[in-house]
Amino acid sequence: MSSKNNAYITLSTITPVYSGKDYLESLVDKLLLLRSNLEQQNAPLRLVESIFVDDESVDGSSELLAELEQKYSWLTVITLSRNYGQHAATIAGICHAASDWVVTLDEDLQHEPELIMDLFKYQALKKLDIVYAQPKQAAHGNSWRDKSSRLVKRLIAKFTSTPQILVFNSFRLIRGSIARAAASSSISSTYFDISLSWFSKSYGSIEVDLNDQRFIEHKKSGYGFVKLARHARRLIVSAELDFTLLGLVIGFCAVLGAIGIASVAVFQKFFFPAMVSADGWTSLIVVSTFFAGVTLTLLCIGLEYLHVILLNSLGRPTYFTVDRRGDKQLADWLNSSKAGS
Amino acid sequence: MSLDAYKLFEEDSKTICIVIGLGLVGSAISKYLSYFALPLPGNTSNEDTWLNAERLATDIILASDYQANQRIELIWTAGKAGFSADENEMQKEFSFYKSVLELVQSKIGDKLNVSLISSAGGLYENSTFVNDIEDVSPQRPYALYKLKQENFLSQSGINSRIYRVSTAYGLGGKRVGLIRALLQSCISRQPVTIYASRDTLRDYIYNTDIARFVVNNILQNTAGCIHILANGRPVSIQALLSSVGRATGKQAVISFLPDDSNTKNILFHTNLLINQPAKTSLEEGVSLLYRRSL
Numbered sequence: 001m002s003s004k005n006n007a008y009i010t011l012s013t014i015t016p017v018y019s020g021k022d023y024l025e026s027l028v029d030k031l032l033l034l035r036s037n038l039e040q041q042n043a044p045l046r047l048v049e050s051i052f053v054d055d056e057s058v059d060g061s062s063e064l065l066a067e068l069e070q071k072y073s074w075l076t077v078i079t080l081s082r083n084y085g086q087h088a089a090t091i092a093g094i095c096h097a098a099s100d101w102v103v104t105l106d107e108d109l110q111h112e113p114e115l116i117m118d119l120f121k122y123q124a125l126k127k128l129d130i131v132y133a134q135p136k137q138a139a140h141g142n143s144w145r146d147k148s149s150r151l152v153k154r155l156i157a158k159f160t161s162t163p164q165i166l167v168f169n170s171f172r173l174i175r176g177s178i179a180r181a182a183a184s185s186s187i188s189s190t191y192f193d194i195s196l197s198w199f200s201k202s203y204g205s206i207e208v209d210l211n212d213q214r215f216i217e218h219k220k221s222g223y224g225f226v227k228l229a230r231h232a233r234r235l236i237v238s239a240e241l242d243f244t245l246l247g248l249v250i251g252f253c254a255v256l257g258a259i260g261i262a263s264v265a266v267f268q269k270f271f272f273p274a275m276v277s278a279d280g281w282t283s284l285i286v287v288s289t290f291f292a293g294v295t296l297t298l299l300c301i302g303l304e305y306l307h308v309i310l311l312n313s314l315g316r317p318t319y320f321t322v323d324r325r326g327d328k329q330l331a332d333w334l335n336s337s338k339a340g341s
Numbered sequence: 342m343s344l345d346a347y348k349l350f351e352e353d354s355k356t357i358c359i360v361i362g363l364g365l366v367g368s369a370i371s372k373y374l375s376y377f378a379l380p381l382p383g384n385t386s387n388e389d390t391w392l393n394a395e396r397l398a399t400d401i402i403l404a405s406d407y408q409a410n411q412r413i414e415l416i417w418t419a420g421k422a423g424f425s426a427d428e429n430e431m432q433k434e435f436s437f438y439k440s441v442l443e444l445v446q447s448k449i450g451d452k453l454n455v456s457l458i459s460s461a462g463g464l465y466e467n468s469t470f471v472n473d474i475e476d477v478s479p480q481r482p483y484a485l486y487k488l489k490q491e492n493f494l495s496q497s498g499i500n501s502r503i504y505r506v507s508t509a510y511g512l513g514g515k516r517v518g519l520i521r522a523l524l525q526s527c528i529s530r531q532p533v534t535i536y537a538s539r540d541t542l543r544d545y546i547y548n549t550d551i552a553r554f555v556v557n558n559i560l561q562n563t564a565g566c567i568h569i570l571a572n573g574r575p576v577s578i579q580a581l582l583s584s585v586g587r588a589t590g591k592q593a594v595i596s597f598l599p600d601d602s603n604t605k606n607i608l609f610h611t612n613l614l615i616n617q618p619a620k621t622s623l624e625e626g627v628s629l630l631y632r633r634s635l
Contacts, residue, residue: 008560010376039350046350048376073380095632098373098549177619184588184628323619 008046009330010099012176013113015052016089020107021059024052028068028075030113035074044333045101045120051076051093052107056083061107086170087192087234094174094183100326102179104172111171115208117334119173122206124331129178129322130196130203133171135210152232160239167205168193175200177322185315191231194238198316244307247300254293262286344397345371346404347378349560355411357381358559359404361397362419364514366458366506369548370416372513373556391421392433394440401441407449414559415445418458423516424483431486439493446499454500454562456555460487461505461569462543465607472610474505474567491567500565502558504551507571507609510626511548512633520545523585524631526593538599539579542606544571547626554617571609572620581623588628 013031017024028050035047052069054062054077065077078092090104103119105111111133119131157165174182174196182195197203265282268275276282343363349356358378360371381404390397405413417438422430446453463484464477479485494501510520517525519535526533537543551570576584586592621629 008377046376073375092632095629098553099376177621180621180629181625184625184632187590317624321619321622 008048009044009101009326010048010176011045011101011103011116012048012097012099013050013116014090014093014097014102014104015050015107016055016086016093017052017057017061017065017107018055018083018086019057019059019061021057021061021064023108024061024064024068027107027109027113028072030109032072034113034116044329047074048099049074049076049097051078051096053077053089053093054079055085055089056080084188085230087186087190088188090170090192091183091186094179097176097180100176102174102176104170104174106170110210112209115171116173118206118208119171120330121334122204123173124327124334126204127324127327127331128202128204129175129200129324131173132167132169132203132205133208133210134167134169134205136207137209149228152235156232156235156239159243162194162197162239164193164197164201164203165235165239167203169205169210171208171210175322175324178320181317181320185317187313187315189234189237190315191235191238194235195315199320200322240307240311244300244303247296247303251293251296251298251300254289254296256293258286258290258293261289343367344400344404345374346381347371347374348381348410349378355409356414357405357407357410357412358414358416359401360416360418361401362417364418364420364516365509365511365518365548366513366551367416367418368513369511369552370418370555373549373552374559377556377560392437394437394444397437398441398444401445402448405449407452411452412454412562413449413452414454414456416456416458416555416559422483424463424481426483428482431482435486435489435493438490442494442497442499446497454502454559455494456502456504456559457490457494458551458555459491459503459505460484461507461571461609462607463487464505465609466605469606470608470610471569471613474569474613502555502563502565503567504555505567505569506551507544507546507569507607509548509551510545511630513548520581520585520627520630521634523582523593523595524589524627524634526595527585527589527591528634530594532594532596534596534598535578536598536600537578538597539582540577541599542575542577542608543581544573544575544607544609545581545623545626546570546572547621547629550618550620557618568617569609569613570617571614572623573609573611573614574620574622575606575608576623581627584624584627585631587624588631 015027020027031047031050038046052065052075054065062079069075069077076096078096080089080092084092093104094102103116105113115133119133122128123131153165153168157163178196178199181199182192185198186192186195261282265286345360345363347358348354349358358374360367360374363371390400401415407413419438420434422434442455460483463481464479464487465471466480466484467478468476477488479488491503494503508518510518512521522533525531550572554568554570582593582595
């Protein structure tokens with residue numbers, strides 16, 4: 001429990017905005033309620049700012065955001081010069097936040113602000129740097145979107161040895177320093193959560209009620225097939241595919257196999273010529289296998305070098321340091337009876 | 342002279358914070374303070390108050406509402422003269438600063454606390470490696486008068502916290518520091534002249550890190566002390582250029598004109614920086630600054 005003169009642990013929320021006019025006022029009201037509750041409880045945690053990133057919104061959200069910014073001093077609006085997409089907008093918002101913790105949430109009330117404290121409780125329990133919210137049930141009413149999203153994530157997780165892909169969600173609690181480091185390292189083709197994974201493997205997820213009301217009411221998602229495909233492409237480019245090592249192994253085995261078969265064939269030819277049923281066939285197989293193996297091996301070696309260059313350009317760091325000294329104070333308060341009252 | 346005034350979010354709300362000067366460091370402090378305090382009307386952007394001590398003192402006293410409040414925190418980050426200022430310019434600034442504080446103290450009395458942003462680069466200019474906070478070696482008028490500001494504050498009886506800040510960088514203020522100039526050069530291809538050599542070492546600290554430390558001390562109402570605020574990880578100009586190149590994907594257009602007075606390394610022993618929160622690395626800070634500048 002903080003004394004009144006101790007510095008608070010600060011929290012910022014980041015919300016990319018594209019077509020959220022119908023929901024923004026309610027969202028801000030709920031954020032205000034959370035902010036007030038934390039003050040009334042004299043919590044060591046305070047919601048100090050909410051950053052809304054106007055990603056060239058299409059439904060008049062800009063004007064509404066301008067009004068809200070005038071009304072609330074703790075609300076900041078950043079306007080992007082054109083539509084850059086949710087990841088870029090999230091990164092822009094995080095770069096402007098200076099708080100100890102950051103929560104990213106969507107514009108359409110799919111992510112209820114009151115659930116933020118659940119994310120914090122889980123963070124305190126497991127001592128994590130990143131907590132993802134997971135839907136208890138399909139957020140889009142068991143639509144093709146949810147099914148296809150899950151399938152793509154499963155495939156990519158399998159081929160990249162990045163199991164955390166399965167829990168990626170735009171409703172996340174992130175330690176501020178890690179969020180900023182990941183945001184500052186990300187380029188246009190980086191999937192932000194992959195960038196986060198370069199800085200911390202201390203992540204977890206909790207199941208909460210997440211419902212895309214916009215989709216359920218209007219059967220309209222913020223993402224069409226093309227956008228989802230682009231999303232998947234960004235994920236694949238940012239994650240590290242494990243094919244090159246597999247390719248190297250296969251190529252090398254093919255070369256060894258070809259040498260082995262050639263040895264057996266030569267031995268047969270000289271010592272058991274009667275066993276050779278068709279001339280030339282074995283040679284063809286051996287030569288094809290050998291050169292395919294060599295080509296595959298060389299190709300995978302080249303890809304490994306490209307991989308290093310790509311990781312460098314994507315901004316993956318050699319190392320990063322973190323300060324977790326402030327966590328105990330928040331954990332003690334969250335575990336006390338006063339938290340959430 | 343710009344100032345921002347705030348009232349802290351406390352149960353009894355009797356602490357007023359006033360930031361004088363909204364440049365690189367002042368704007369960051371003001372922004373960070375807004376997380377913990379309610380902004381008050383008291384913002385003056387009137388250049389006439391610069392060097393007009395009575396006018397500024399009046400603005401501060403009004404903003405403080407000292408009779409109704411128990412603690413008035415004044416954060417002095419103001420200064421127009423740069424490293425190469427002459428004696429005359431610095432004397433004017435010092436007289437202005439002294440007059441303002443004397444006038445304010447005469448009204449507010451014991452309730453007044455002052456946080457002064459001073460210059461580690463100036464005060465330790467001739468020191469190469471600083472392992473004792475008292476080991477100051479000012480050379481130029483800028484540094485001598487910064488020391489004079491500190492001494493005046495220490496001897497005034499005002500509860501004071503002095504922050505000797507290493508090379509600050511970040512967004513905010515009219516003056517464009519080296520790192521911002523390099524980033525702008527990458528974008529606009531405008532050439533930048535660097536008055537140091539490639540291997541000159543400097544300790545760069547992000548302005549938000551400065552703000553965090555200063556504001557936390559105010560919130561905790563810590564006792565008067567002198568602090569050195571530096572990153573603890575000095576880098577060469579060459580390394581800085583590499584960081585800028587990586588952040589932007591481009592190279593800055595630069596020319597080197599090493600000036601003897603600027604080529605000395607200034608490094609700080611990490612023992613002087615303990616009990617300070619973790620700082621933003623230069624790589625990250627440059628990237629953040631680049632992205633925030635877009």
